[in-house]
Amino acid sequence: MADIAKVRQDKKGYYIFLQWQRERHFISTYMGLVSFRDNELLAKKAKDAIDSEIDRGIFRPERWKTRAKKLYxxxxxxxxxxxxxxxxxxxxxxxxxxxxxxxxxxxxxxxxxxxxxxxxxxxxxxxxxxxxxxxxxxxxxxxxxxxxxxxxxxxxxxxxxxxxxxxxxKIIKPEIVYIEPAESLKILEKIHIRHRPIFTFGTLTGCRPSEARALRKQDMKVNQITFAVTFGRHEELKEVKGKKIMPFPMTEALIELFHTMPKNLTHWVFMNPETGNHYGRNINRIYNRARKKAGITERLTLHKFFRHSFAMNLLNQGVAKEIVSRLLRHQDLRTIDNYGDYKTDPLKSVLDNIQSLNLQPICNSEAANQ
Incomplete structure (x- = not known):
């Protein structure tokens, strides 16, 4: 075993001295916990432990020092x-x-x-x-x-x-809960017309509620919308999740929505008519009141109303996962796999089309033989 650590004594008691990796170290506690200043046997035990750690290549001086122990x-x-x-x-x-x-x-x-x-x-x-x-x-x-x-x-x-x-x-992926298009329309109808634009926007884009609240006029382009900023935990304006800005297409439905919206003099796209400023978190109360009035008692969050419903309704229409993922602006395309348990209707439609093509020659052949 190595004999690098040395037990020494000064007027305050025992300590260990060693030179390790071109640095000198003075140690007076066992593993940074118990002082051996007045205990020679414990000092020798510490020396043996240090030499053993040096042999095994795991010696770290900081773990033996009281002050460094707090850091490590x-x-x-x-x-x-x-x-x-x-x-x-x-x-x-x-x-x-x-x-x-x-x-x-x-x-x-x-x-x-x-x-x-x-x-x-x-x-x-x-x-x-x-x-x-x-x-x-x-x-x-x-x-x-x-x-x-x-x-x-x-x-x-x-x-x-x-x-x-x-x-x-074991981690089990939660079921994606969303709202059917017909139910979404019922909720929108129960929202006062003054507040309806921002909620309609959320259902048309699948954006996060905080992104809709933070949308600025400078983020609007002729052919696309840019979700560049959002509101943080303390309502501070910050970069969107992932910090990678991805455009969203300016659809005809969005153009019509913006055309019918009342104009405002702020730099926000959606202004709360009751405050004259951007919408705050009270937007959730507006949504929940409308949801209950529409007869939907299940507690479905605004995030699910916007984002989950947008994604699931597209998937149920047979839109490819990759396209839906791009529209949701996922940084990792695998995230869309969380939405995998959607209805079998689009799958049935695809199979019906393929199988009808495959069966057509057989049917024609049988008809010719009759």
């Missing part, structure tokens, strides 16, 4: 990591990561040194997270991203294995 355990490291990557994250993602560490990760493994996080500890963490499997995956995903950063930064030698989501933790 999961809780301390996560706090610094979240500050560093905050400019790269959307407000919503940063908020979710912060809550994942505060409410779920740190109470269980926050005291662990990041290099000591292993499959067993991750499995225990996953089992103790009191959320549905999808929520558990989001929490574990936050920790995975942090450890991946630590690995790339050289703070851990390798990434630990992560548990698989099986059994009771």
């Amino acid at each position: 355990n999961v809780q301390g490291y996560s706090e610094n990591w979240l500050k560093k990557i905050e400019p790269e994250l959307s407000t919503a993602t940063h908020f979710d990561y912060y809550n994942s560490f505060k409410n779920h990760i740190n109470p269980v493994v926050g005291h662990e040194y990041i290099e000591d996080v292993n499959l067993d500890k991750l499995q225990d963490l996953m089992n103790r997270i009191d959320r549905i499997p999808k929520g558990k995956k989001n929490v574990i995903g936050a920790l995975h991203r942090m450890l991946k950063y630590a690995h790339r930064a050289g703070h851990i030698n390798q990434m630990p294995l992560f548990p698989e989501f099986r059994g009771t933790n």
Whole structure:
């Protein structure tokens, strides 16, 4: 075993000295937790442990120092990591990561040194997270991203294995709930005509409600609409999800809608006539009142009314998934697979057309033989 660490003594007691990777280190706590200043046996035990870690190639001086321990355990490291990557994250993602560490990760493994996080500890963490499997995956995903950063930064030698989501933790895709076109019309009819344009726009484009509220006149072009900005968690104007601006075609239905809308002097396309400003989150109350008046008691959100219904109704008409995905401006085309369980009507229509063509020669042949 290596004999690099040395037990020494000064007027304050015992400590360990070693020169490691061209730096000198003075250590007086066992694993950054217990001081061995007045305990020679513990100091010698710490020396042996350090030499053993050096032999195995896993020695990290910071894990043995009290001050550094706070920086390299999961809780301390996560706090610094979240500050560093905050400019790269959307407000919503940063908020979710912060809550994942505060409410779920740190109470269980926050005291662990990041290099000591292993499959067993991750499995225990996953089992103790009191959320549905999808929520558990989001929490574990936050920790995975942090450890991946630590690995790339050289703070851990390798990434630990992560548990698989099986059994009771298996993630089952939720059913896509949407509103049929006839029901959508009933809801629109129950919305006061002053507020109806923005809701009609949502059903025609499948945009997110916050994108409709944030639509500006400068985003309108002759042949297309650009969804460039949206409202964030605190109603701040920010870039749209994914930050990649994708145009939406200016359809005849949209042209007619904009032609019939009352004009306003603001830079917003849709102005709330009651406030003289853009629509706020109270748009949800307007929608929910109309939904109930239309006799739809199921709690279907405005997001589902706009986005899910737009997508599912196109799919049910036989429009290709790739086209629907482009219209929804998905960054990842695989996202449209979440909408896979749509009606069989368009499938039946396709099969009927193909099978009628295949059967036509047979039918003609039989007729000729009669």
